[in-house]
Amino acid sequence: MTFLLAGASKTEMKNYNGNGLVYVMNPHLDLMDEDILYHLDLGTKTHNLPAMFGDTKFVCVGGSPNRMKAFAQFMHKELGLEGDGKDIKDICAGTDRYCMYKVGPVLSISHGMGVPSISIMLHELIKLLHHAKCRDVTIIRIGTSGGLGIEPGSVVITDTAVDSFFKPQFEQVILDNVVTRSTELDRDLAEELLECSRQIKDFPSLIGHTMCTDDFYEGQGRLDGALCSFSREKKLEYLKRAYNAGVRNIEMESTVFAAMCRLCGLKGKTEGRSGFKFVSLLC
Amino acid sequence: MTFLLAGASKTEMKNYNGNGLVYVMNPHLDLMDEDILYHLDLGTKTHNLPAMFGDTKFVCVGGSPNRMKAFAQFMHKELGLEGDGKDIKDICAGTDRYCMYKVGPVLSISHGMGVPSISIMLHELIKLLHHAKCRDVTIIRIGTSGGLGIEPGSVVITDTAVDSFFKPQFEQVILDNVVTRSTELDRDLAEELLECSRQIKDFPSLIGHTMCTDDFYEGQGRLDGALCSFSREKKLEYLKRAYNAGVRNIEMESTVFAAMCRLCGLKGKTEGRSGFKFVSLLC
Numbered sequence: 001m002t003f004l005l006a007g008a009s010k011t012e013m014k015n016y017n018g019n020g021l022v023y024v025m026n027p028h029l030d031l032m033d034e035d036i037l038y039h040l041d042l043g044t045k046t047h048n049l050p051a052m053f054g055d056t057k058f059v060c061v062g063g064s065p066n067r068m069k070a071f072a073q074f075m076h077k078e079l080g081l082e083g084d085g086k087d088i089k090d091i092c093a094g095t096d097r098y099c100m101y102k103v104g105p106v107l108s109i110s111h112g113m114g115v116p117s118i119s120i121m122l123h124e125l126i127k128l129l130h131h132a133k134c135r136d137v138t139i140i141r142i143g144t145s146g147g148l149g150i151e152p153g154s155v156v157i158t159d160t161a162v163d164s165f166f167k168p169q170f171e172q173v174i175l176d177n178v179v180t181r182s183t184e185l186d187r188d189l190a191e192e193l194l195e196c197s198r199q200i201k202d203f204p205s206l207i208g209h210t211m212c213t214d215d216f217y218e219g220q221g222r223l224d225g226a227l228c229s230f231s232r233e234k235k236l237e238y239l240k241r242a243y244n245a246g247v248r249n250i251e252m253e254s255t256v257f258a259a260m261c262r263l264c265g266l267k268g269k270t271e272g273r274s275g276f277k278f279v280s281l282l283c
Numbered sequence: 284m285t286f287l288l289a290g291a292s293k294t295e296m297k298n299y300n301g302n303g304l305v306y307v308m309n310p311h312l313d314l315m316d317e318d319i320l321y322h323l324d325l326g327t328k329t330h331n332l333p334a335m336f337g338d339t340k341f342v343c344v345g346g347s348p349n350r351m352k353a354f355a356q357f358m359h360k361e362l363g364l365e366g367d368g369k370d371i372k373d374i375c376a377g378t379d380r381y382c383m384y385k386v387g388p389v390l391s392i393s394h395g396m397g398v399p400s401i402s403i404m405l406h407e408l409i410k411l412l413h414h415a416k417c418r419d420v421t422i423i424r425i426g427t428s429g430g431l432g433i434e435p436g437s438v439v440i441t442d443t444a445v446d447s448f449f450k451p452q453f454e455q456v457i458l459d460n461v462v463t464r465s466t467e468l469d470r471d472l473a474e475e476l477l478e479c480s481r482q483i484k485d486f487p488s489l490i491g492h493t494m495c496t497d498d499f500y501e502g503q504g505r506l507d508g509a510l511c512s513f514s515r516e517k518k519l520e521y522l523k524r525a526y527n528a529g530v531r532n533i534e535m536e537s538t539v540f541a542a543m544c545r546l547c548g549l550k551g552k553t554e555g556r557s558g559f560k561f562v563s564l565l566c
Contacts, residue, residue: 026511035507066379096349097396113380114399116535120499126509164456173447174501175513175521214497216403218457224318226409226547228309230458238458252399264509 020135022126023265035131037124041094044131052091053132057105059125059139059266061118063253065099065110071142072101072108079104111253115214118253122260129266138189139266145251146220148211149243151204155197157190158210161254164219166211166245170255181259208248212255220250303418305409306548318414320407324377327414335374336415340388342408342422342549344401346536348382348393354425355384355391362387394536398497401536402543409547421472422549428534429503432526434487438480440473441493444537447502449494449528453538464542491531495538503533
């Protein structure tokens with residue numbers, strides 16, 4: 001794994017190397033008396049984060065609050081925990097920006113729609129896992145997506161997130177500098193998830209590239225937005241080029257997700273189910 | 284007002300010119316049998332949009348669902364409508380992507396955080412207002428923002444939204460072409476709102492540029508994200524340059540809001556209150 005954070009020193013990386021902790025690449029944090037995770041309604045002084053989250057091993061994130069609640073309830077059942085899980089509590093109930101549920105070692109969190117929205121959540125989630133001293137955490141984004149040349153209902157397990165120009169990169173504006181970050185995801189985890197999915201009947205799944213756009217209508221070639229200046233032919237020609245570049249589905253969060261996971265030592269993966277309104281865990 | 288939509292013909296614009304209707308710049312829409320506003324859980328066949336929304340004159344949008352409900356309840360009281368407004372119904376209750384309340388001629392809608400999230404809502408809102416045959420609609424974005432060199436609690440009424448490089452433009456990726464759109468807002472409306480605010484005691488308000496970033500932490504010079512590679516000095520130097528370019532507050536939605544309002548004939552305005560957690564209507 002290569003770390004691409006602009007300005008991260010070798011010493012910083014060495015401190016974390018190989019201990020399974022979640023990296024925070026910010027020297028200023030050590031100087032702060034208190035860290036308030038504003039959009040999660042949590043903080044280092046108001047909450048005992050190691051006690052609340054220290055045993056977390058899996059983080060599953062998705063756009064919709066209702067779906068992430070349903071996913072937590074599904075996990076509650078799968079893990080054979082006590083009770084029916086119906087009264088599961090939103091840990092972020094004090095804010096309506098995101099919701100968060102914890103079920104055994106699994107955290108289920110919503111992130112809204114688009115790169116900026118998931119990015120705020122990821123900054124605060126990564127700091128949360130860091131403060132809680134979590135180790136060897138795997139993070140999986142699950143969500144709906146538009147499939148490209150694949151059977152409806154297929155699950156695409158992303159190997160690399162690409163931008164609207166099919167490039168495997170995320171352009172992060174830092175102050176007014178543009179920094180390019182890699183968007184490759186964990187190949188072993190992808191293979192593992194694919195293997196799991198093959199054990200489930202009628203569960204078409206594949207590994208492929210996922211394209212991330214900043215717009216649902218004009219950016220993804222939809223003809224039914226309030227604005228549309230291209231023809232059906234132009235749209236199809238673009239989608240064909242995307243397919244030829246290895247893209248198998250389109251969504252709106254994967255590039256920043258991949259970039260931040262790589263930088264902070266989280267084994268990350270996104271899965272998008274095409275044509276379904278509800279998401280499923282693969283294994 | 285200049286319309287900048289790539290590919291919009293003069294005839295299209297002429298059809299709308301001067302009648303106060305909300306523009307939809309998409310020739311494909313006329314050919315569709317049904318228009319489903321998926322993220323609002325509304326549609327042209329399932330809902331009588333002119334009956335439900337035809338009298339709308341003001342649309343107020345903001346990030347948080349709870350705040351937009353509270354704003355609708357505030358408007359209910361201000362307009363002297365019957366009842367206490369506590370049981371006000373979320374028109375988009377069938378989805379958890381956005382919430383929407385209607386109080387007399389005022390629509391109050393949440394849009395989540397960031398350009399992609401508000402952009403999906405705006406596409407569907409503009410089509411909604413178009414299908415409902417609304418006329419002379421004013422849209423105002425109200426929200427919290429980071430103030431720059433101004434008294435905490437001040438309300439910035441935006442004249443122009445600028446990007447992270449202080450440019451008055453929004454770069455829209457259409458398929459894989461980058462189209463630059465203007466982000467100027469309605470000057471008369473800004474002056475009108477400023478005049479209203481002056482009639483309220485202890486309500487500091489000013490007209491200025493608003494900077495829109497795609498990131499809350501690294502993009503806005505915050506030192507407390509999970510990633511930070513710049514010094515406090517570099518941050519201050521950047522913010523000083525922003526101030527000198529006319530920026531008075533920073534948020535995450537104004538450029539696409541301004542660009543889409545201009546294109547679709549909505550008198551648009553954003554207001555951000557600096558340092559407050561709750562938003563207030565100016566007049």
